[in-house]
Amino acid sequence: MTRNNRFLLIALAALIVCLGSIKLLQQRRAAALEPIVLYLPLPHPYCTAVGKGGEAYSRDHGVSVRVVVGQESTQANVSTNIESLFTLGYGAFAVYPVDPAGAKGLFHRLHAAGRHVVAYGAEPERGTETPFAVATDTRRAATAAAEKLVRLLNGQGRILDVLESSTDANTPIRRSAIEAVVARHPGVSIAQTVGDVTTEQKAREKIESALVARGDEIDGVICTGYTTTVAAALLLAEHNRRSGAKRIRFVGLDTDERVLAAIRDGWVDATVAQNPFGHGYLSCALLDLLRQGWIPRSAYTFVDSGSVVVTRENVDSFQGGIEKATAEILAELKTKYLRAPAGG
Amino acid sequence: MSGPAQIPVVPAPRTSETDGPRKRFGQRDWVSGRTLGLILFAGVLMIVMSLISPGFLSAQTFFSQSRYVAFYVLVALAQAVCLAAGDLNLAVGAVGSLATVALGLSMTSLGLPPMAAAFAALALGPLTGWFQGWIITRLRIDAFIVTLSMMFVYLGLRSGVSGGNSYPMPPSFWWLGQGSIGGWLPYMALLVLGVLWIVSFVYRRTVFGRRLLATGSNPEAARLSGIDTRRMIVAAHVLSGTFSALAAVLWASWSGNAAPQTGDDWLVISYAVSIIGGTGLKGNLISPLGILMGAIIFKLIQHCLVILRINDNFSNTLLGALILLAIVVDRAREHLATPTSARETRPRAETK
Numbered sequence: 001m002t003r004n005n006r007f008l009l010i011a012l013a014a015l016i017v018c019l020g021s022i023k024l025l026q027q028r029r030a031a032a033l034e035p036i037v038l039y040l041p042l043p044h045p046y047c048t049a050v051g052k053g054g055e056a057y058s059r060d061h062g063v064s065v066r067v068v069v070g071q072e073s074t075q076a077n078v079s080t081n082i083e084s085l086f087t088l089g090y091g092a093f094a095v096y097p098v099d100p101a102g103a104k105g106l107f108h109r110l111h112a113a114g115r116h117v118v119a120y121g122a123e124p125e126r127g128t129e130t131p132f133a134v135a136t137d138t139r140r141a142a143t144a145a146a147e148k149l150v151r152l153l154n155g156q157g158r159i160l161d162v163l164e165s166s167t168d169a170n171t172p173i174r175r176s177a178i179e180a181v182v183a184r185h186p187g188v189s190i191a192q193t194v195g196d197v198t199t200e201q202k203a204r205e206k207i208e209s210a211l212v213a214r215g216d217e218i219d220g221v222i223c224t225g226y227t228t229t230v231a232a233a234l235l236l237a238e239h240n241r242r243s244g245a246k247r248i249r250f251v252g253l254d255t256d257e258r259v260l261a262a263i264r265d266g267w268v269d270a271t272v273a274q275n276p277f278g279h280g281y282l283s284c285a286l287l288d289l290l291r292q293g294w295i296p297r298s299a300y301t302f303v304d305s306g307s308v309v310v311t312r313e314n315v316d317s318f319q320g321g322i323e324k325a326t327a328e329i330l331a332e333l334k335t336k337y338l339r340a341p342a343g344g
Numbered sequence: 345m346s347g348p349a350q351i352p353v354v355p356a357p358r359t360s361e362t363d364g365p366r367k368r369f370g371q372r373d374w375v376s377g378r379t380l381g382l383i384l385f386a387g388v389l390m391i392v393m394s395l396i397s398p399g400f401l402s403a404q405t406f407f408s409q410s411r412y413v414a415f416y417v418l419v420a421l422a423q424a425v426c427l428a429a430g431d432l433n434l435a436v437g438a439v440g441s442l443a444t445v446a447l448g449l450s451m452t453s454l455g456l457p458p459m460a461a462a463f464a465a466l467a468l469g470p471l472t473g474w475f476q477g478w479i480i481t482r483l484r485i486d487a488f489i490v491t492l493s494m495m496f497v498y499l500g501l502r503s504g505v506s507g508g509n510s511y512p513m514p515p516s517f518w519w520l521g522q523g524s525i526g527g528w529l530p531y532m533a534l535l536v537l538g539v540l541w542i543v544s545f546v547y548r549r550t551v552f553g554r555r556l557l558a559t560g561s562n563p564e565a566a567r568l569s570g571i572d573t574r575r576m577i578v579a580a581h582v583l584s585g586t587f588s589a590l591a592a593v594l595w596a597s598w599s600g601n602a603a604p605q606t607g608d609d610w611l612v613i614s615y616a617v618s619i620i621g622g623t624g625l626k627g628n629l630i631s632p633l634g635i636l637m638g639a640i641i642f643k644l645i646q647h648c649l650v651i652l653r654i655n656d657n658f659s660n661t662l663l664g665a666l667i668l669l670a671i672v673v674d675r676a677r678e679h680l681a682t683p684t685s686a687r688e689t690r691p692r693a694e695t696k
Contacts, residue, residue, distance in 0.1 A: 101600075166503040
């Protein structure tokens with residue numbers, strides 16, 4: 001037998017003995033784990049706000065929440081990290097379904113193993129095994145944004161519709177919501193739709209190209225994604241600031257500080273604020289109640305976390321409205337969405 | 345599966361892959377020194393993790409983690425077969441993405457039963473590989489440019505055809521990715537072990553496999569010795585496409601959904617696992633067992649980051665650093681194992 005082969009056999013035998021001994025010696029008690037995991041797909045302002053919601057719930061109710069941040073916003077990365085947490089023994093998960101349909105397998109696995117799982121941020125596909133999804137109503141938010149833009153245009157004008165990732169399941173919903181609003185207003189039409197944007201840089205390039213090519217035709221811009229909103233707000237603030245330039249109206253989505261600053265200064269018009277804090281806070285609250293034995297009133301419930309149109313008038317006070325919506329939903333959890341545990 | 349398949353660059357250094365002074369006639373190493381190092385590293389990681397996490401040594405963990413290992417092996421093979429032939433494939437993930445959309449479309453639009461749709465999607469992999477290989481060899485364009493361009497072509501096609509929509513897989517198709525024997529041994533892992541054995545056999549025991557490696561070792565010498573190197577390059581890309589498509593089909597079955605964004609993060613995985621697994625970046629060397637160990641190490645490191653509660657925002661940094669460390673240690677081990685005389689002659693041989 002060669003030296004390598006002898007060494008391999010010894011190494012494998014040592015490994016088996018080591019692992020076997022560790023398994024035998026390990027105390028049966030489980031490691032102390034936080035009862036709830038709030039999983040954030042990647043470092044991102046939206047995710048940071050969701051995480052703050054989870055931490056606030058932990059502080060307010062004395063329930064430990066482990067906030068975990070993933071490396072990429074892909075379903076594969078979400079699944080691999082959640083499975084690792086699952087094998088450690090965590091019992092309750094708040095998960096952002098990066099791919100609303102692709103999360104089905106992961107949710108099925110967690111549910112089948114008796115773990116609690118709540119979706120936040122986006123609605124998973126019908127049939128996914130989760131009792132709750134805490135999210136902004138995508139269609140309603142896109143409709144509100146489009147209607148706000150139509151009002152800003154006084155019912156007359158041509159719109160540049162900027163969509164985000166073409167592989168995001170919310171994109172077709174947003175697109176159809178905007179088209180439905182435009183169809184209701186004969187004086188408004190879509191001059192061009194640009195999409196397949198995943199980064200701020202790509203968004204800037206595409207929007208700038210469209211504005212350079214058809215700037216005279218475009219009266220308003222609508223963005224229904226975070227990165228596109230930031231890029232468009234910065235570009236339009238630059239454009240509208242120029243003396244003599246035609247004022248291009250704008251409505252975006254999400255509340256990046258740069259977008260809020262542009263609204264505050266009056267260079268762009270509005271954005272639709274979602275409730276990421278509520279996504280984190282409410283999903284942790286639901287998981288906590290499920291852990292305590294509370295029973296969902298139906299197999300699946302969509303919890304609309306609310307959205308607010310932010311303009312120059314309410315740019316410094318809209319957060320109060322969002323927090324009020326969160327408090328109202330929280331107060332309703334035990335009556336509207338859950339039933340008390342038997343004997344509770 | 346045994347040690348790496350390699351056509352030595354002349355003059356061959358005396359390493360564990362070649363006969364050493366301690367070996368007797370007819371005796372062979374079951375694994376190479378390089379793979380042995382990987383096994384040891386993986387073993388140490390397992391011991392550390394089982395000490396840290398009481399739940400690590402469980403059937404549940406094995407089931408969960410072995411599926412990822414199996415998946416990473418396929419993604420890495422898609423890159424490794426090209427690297428071993430002296431080429432590369434930047435479209436590994438994009439081919440997977442396209443195969444996923446083909447799988448979804450076959451079921452929803454064409455109404456094919458799941459397994460027929462799976463075979464249709466699998467057929468797309470070699471087809472894309474053949475097309476890439478054909479352009480590279482016939483038009484004599486660098487593989488980097490061709491596969492980079494084709495990556496964008498495929499990504500555009502998947503977005504355009506799918507419109508960003510996912511295709512739900514019927515539960516009757518979930519068994520392949522979610523099923524197991526005894527609740528701990530996934531079918532996926534068994535399938536991939538079978539694939540690895542076949543790959544190992546092809547590279548070590550068949551003329552075709554040796555020709556692939558010879559092409560990766562020195563294409564000019566291979567051509568002069570009568571090997572149709574252009575055909576070998578095409579074959580490597582066909583194999584690569586097949587592995588990508590197989591990974592895509594398994595992922596769709598596993599996640600219960602054919603999502604067009606499948607494959608977006610495969611390129612990094614394909615390189616990381618292949619390189620950790622000892623695949624030669626300049627061709628000539630592939631080790632199926634090494635790739636398996638590379639996938640295990642890659643997954644264990646990821647699992648370790650979660651267990652150790654590494655600051656999440658820095659986890660990518662740590663992952664990258666650990667991969668680099670594994671490669672540096674491996675190169676150092678290889679350097680130390682090579683006699684000085686061989687070290688001095690090797691660069692001259694490579695530059696010729």
